[in-house]
Amino acid sequence: MLQKTIITASDNGETKQLWETIIKSADKLVVSLHVTKKDDFDFVYYLPVNKAKGVEAFLHSPGEKQSKISQRELNGIQINEVRFGDRVFSWTTFEDIWAASFTPFLIEDVIRTYKSDKRRTFGTTLSGVQQFPKVKNDAGNLYVNLKGISQWFVTFLQEGQISSSGQASLLDVKSTANNIILNGFSSASEDNTDELLSFFYNQSPVPFTLKQYASARALAVTSFGITDGKQLFNKLPISRNSAFLDSIRMLGDVNPEELYAGIGKELAVCYFEGRENKLSKVLMLSVSNARQWLHTIDRLAQATEKEDSLYFEQYSNHEIKEIDLVNLPEKLFKPLIHGFERTYYCQLDNTILLAERVEDLRRFLDDVEREDVWGKSVEFNQYLESTLLESNLSIYINPSRAYGYLQKQLNPKWGNVLSKPLRGELNSLSFAAIQFSSLNNSFYTNVSFILNDQKIAVQQQPSRIQANLDHRITIGPFVVVNHVTKRNEIVVQDSTYGLHYFSLDGKRLWRRNLPGKIIDRVHQVDYLSNNKLQLFFMADGKLEIIDRLGNAVSPFPVVVPNQAYDFVRVVDYDNSKRYRYLLTEKSGKLWLLDKEGKNLDGWRPRIIDGALIEAAQHHRIRGKDFILAIRKDGVVHLFNRRGEDIKGFPLNLESKPAGSYFLESGNTVATTNFVVVTKDGVKIKFNVEGKIVSREPLVKTAVDDVFALVPEKSGKSFVIVRNNSKQFELLNEQGQRILTNDFSGKNSIDVQYYDFGSGRIYYVLADVTQDLVYIYDGAGQLLTPVPVEAESITMFLDGNSVYYAASFEYQLAIQPMQN
Structure with missing residues (x-):
């Protein structure tokens, strides 16, 4: 190699x-x-x-x-x-x-x-590991100055630094066709707190049990094994921070040393891709004295609260709270933990979760509830067999998910050289790990990279699957999840109102006759609150819920109070599965029904006297629920759960928005903004208090330029359409050009924007006049030189592979994309 x-x-x-x-x-x-x-x-x-x-x-x-x-x-x-x-x-x-x-x-x-x-x-640096035994007749020996290797990693990055784990390592190299494993020993100075391993002297290695909560979306997880919390406390800088310790003693009514003694052997951080090329983090703290920890954090939150009331949110079965203390996790566990400008926290069994953004914490809890975690991943558990089963410091990496973040961190020199090779190499790996396990005043070390043959097969042989129906497809495709296999499946409706349910290999699993055409889209709900998912939709003036085998769920179908709806949305305020159904007419009438389909007071209907740009939507902002409806004439309505106007609304933007809108989350209600783009090219931000925050004119390249906003499908960001009679362009949030399409002329173009993480960004441009679709990657490169024939198309992530599903006349096509 x-x-x-x-x-x-x-x-x-x-x-x-x-x-x-x-x-x-x-x-x-x-x-x-x-x-x-x-x-x-x-x-x-x-x-x-x-x-x-x-x-x-x-x-x-x-x-x-x-x-x-x-x-x-x-x-x-x-x-x-x-x-x-x-x-x-x-x-x-x-x-x-x-x-x-x-x-x-x-x-x-x-x-x-x-x-x-x-x-x-x-050799002097290596003196601590020179005496360790070496394996003969292996692929070689690797001698590592751990501080030097940290400096080497920095040469690839735009900025920042990487902490040194210890002094030196001596590793034997074992290489086969499918893996590279480095085993050996590392040394660290017990008294040098600049080296992370110094904190784990006399700490016994522990298994990675927090994998049961580690979200499968994580691009990396750092796990710390701790068997003596008191000893750890006495080595951490917090043990010398008298003022902070006095606050803990007074407010928490607990001895800090005893508090740390309850650490239940593990502390881990999950890293995810965040906005603006940053990482978002969720800290998992396993403790045996959860009540003491929560009581102490609650009291600190009360003492540091700057607003009128403490932040509290009931989310599913969890209480999410906020402590307004900058960098609390860093104060508690530095240098093991860094960052966390704000801290939201909740309890999950004997584990305390802490995150910088409440949205990150909610999504993490969703992943745990769906069992979309490393502990339930067959691939990850198979990989763990090649690693140390017990350790004190482990860094687990999902290389294919890490690519997108790493690519953005490369400096200009290495970004140009490594972007494409790095993607290919990382996508070919299943997982990678760097581990250290305390053993007799040294640290047994394991570094492993395992090749994933399945990923290579998907990359090399993307195959198109096609299913033919007897009648023309009129609605769909919609992507749904099989709660048994965790795989995606496809739903379409034909011209005879037949509902068809397909697996990803193109096999039709069942067909069911419906009384009419599906309105808007198909949703999934867990109506019985048993972690089993059903299809929810409206057809022929009735709400329908059907299980994955095609059977109706009682008491559905349910007749709704009106027959002229254009949009149907499912609202789950706090992830409690006490669903609400938000029905919207384009003319500006809104109904809100309870879980059984009964009309709720305040929504019989709620009339807003004007056509809407799209369906009314629910948003939860800092624990409060809002329903937003934007009229085509630029008048914005914002309601509470009871259908009452929020103070400051209706708000007249005095311009006509085009496309959709984007929610820009902030740390407070006042700093959380909605973003719209007007047809004549002005980007407007307004907040929940009914105030217009900014108006920013966009650059015009022709007198007939028209603009529109297109949000990313999962709400990560947005792009801006700039279109005239000669050219169609997509711009990023800052107004910089991403791509140009000259193929469609004056035809109407529908735009979809997907960001699946790991640099897997796609822009889908559908020429609705010619039924032709063009797919571009995140760099604006055309991936479909021969356009896809499609009347409707959607993209989705299944496992680690991206697919599109497209319908055209009588055909359903399912195609994996080249990673």
């Missing part, structure tokens, strides 16, 4: 030949890695002098080198140099060692180190 990597990195034929000659000159080649610039690094190659004769012969042979060999001297030792293209290759000999590099000053450093009376060498 080393040979392949080095040779591939070369940029001309003669340089490749030189590297091949060096690598083949000795059975055991020694290569050292050095940071040379803020954003660059290079190698030094070492051979016994008697093994370097072939290299010397190559260097002295006539070739395409642009210069002859020259010599210079440093500290009495001769340095030889020759130029290959724009690179200078330097080499020297001393005692019985031949050393060479494409960075001349690295050879100078080698000579200075050799000549120094007081050597601070790499």
Whole structure:
């Protein structure tokens, strides 16, 4: 692998030949890695002098080198140099060692180190691990300066730093066709708190039991194994923060040392992709004294509350609260934990969850409830068999999910070089882990990368599946989840009102006759609150709920009070499954029905006297529920649960919005904004208090430009359409061009925007006149040079693969995308 990597990195034929000659000159080649610039690094190659004769012969042979060999001297030792293209290759000999590099000053450093009376060498750094046993006849040994490797990682990044885990590691390399495993030992100074491993001396390794809660959406999880909470407390900086400890003693009525003694062996952080190229985090703290921890945090929240009342939200069976104390998790566990400008928290069994954003905490709880977690993943549990089952510090990485974040963190130099290769390599891996386990004043170390054959197969052989119906498809496709298999399935309706249910392999599982055409869309509900999902929709003036086998759920169908609805939405205020059904007419009439389909007071109907741009929608903002309806003339209505106007509404934007809108979450009600774009090109933000926050004119490129806003399907962000008689463009939130489409002329185009994470971003442009669809990636590159024939199309994520499902006339097509 080393040979392949080095040779591939070369940029001309003669340089490749030189590297091949060096690598083949000795059975055991020694290569050292050095940071040379803020954003660059290079190698030094070492051979016994008697093994370097072939290299010397190559260097002295006539070739395409642009210069002859020259010599210079440093500290009495001769340095030889020759130029290959724009690179200078330097080499020297001393005692019985031949050393060479494409960075001349690295050879100078080698000579200075050799000549120094007081050597601070790499061997000195490794002294703590040199005595450990090595495996013979393996793929090689890797000697690691852990601080140096952290500095090396930083050369690839735009900014930031990476904490050092310890002093040094000595690892044996085991390589097969499907995996690379590095095993060995690492050293750390027990008293050097700049090294994370120093906190785990005399802590016994523990299993990763918090995997039962770790969301499958996580791109990485850092897990800390703790068996002596008191000892950990006395090593953490908080033990020396007298003022903060006094607050804990006074408010929590507890000794902080006893509080930490209740840590139930694990502390872990799940990392997710967030907005604006940032990571969002959820901290999982396993404790045996949850009541004490919650009481202490509650009292701290009361003491630091700056608003009129404490934030509290009932979400499903959980109480979510907020503590207005900046960086609380960091204060409690630094340097193991960093960040968390704000902290929302709740209890999940004997685990306390803390997150920076309440939306992140809600979604995390949803994942746990759906069992969409690593602990239930067959793939992850199979991978764990190749790792240390007990550890003190583990970093688990889902490489394919991590790609999107890593790609955005690369500096310009490495971003251009590594983006495509990095995606291919990471997508081919199932999981990766770096682990340290305390053992006899050192740390047994395991690094493992496992190849996933299934991912490679999907990448190499995307196959199109097609199903043919007897009657034309008129509604759908809709993507639904099978609660048994956790896989996605497809629902369509044909012209005879037949409802068809397909698996992803194109097999029709059942067909059911309906009394009429489905209105708007198909939803999924857990009507019986038993973690089993059913289909919910409206047809022929009736609400219908059908289970996954096609059977009606009692008491449905239920007749609704009116027959002219255009939109149907399911509202679950607090994830309690006490559903409400929000029915909307485009003319501006709103009904809200209870779970059984009965009309609720205040919504019989709620009339807003004007056509809407889209369906009325429910939003929960800092524990309060709002229903938003935006009229085409720019008048905005915002209601509470009872259908009453929120203070400040109706709000007249005095411009006509186009497309949809976007909810921009903030830390308070006042800083949470709705964003719309007007047809004539003004981006307007208004808040829940009925105040217009900003009006920003967008750049026009033609006098007939018209604009519209398109939100990402899961609400992550939005794009802006700029369209005129000659050209169709998509812009990002800042107004920068993403792509241009010249194929559709003046035809009407429907736009969909998907961000599945890990850099898997797609823009779907559907020419509704010609029934042709163009799919672009996140960089604005066209992925479908031959457009897809489709009257309706949707994209979805199943496992780790992205698909589209499209209907055209009598055909349903299901196509995996190339990752």
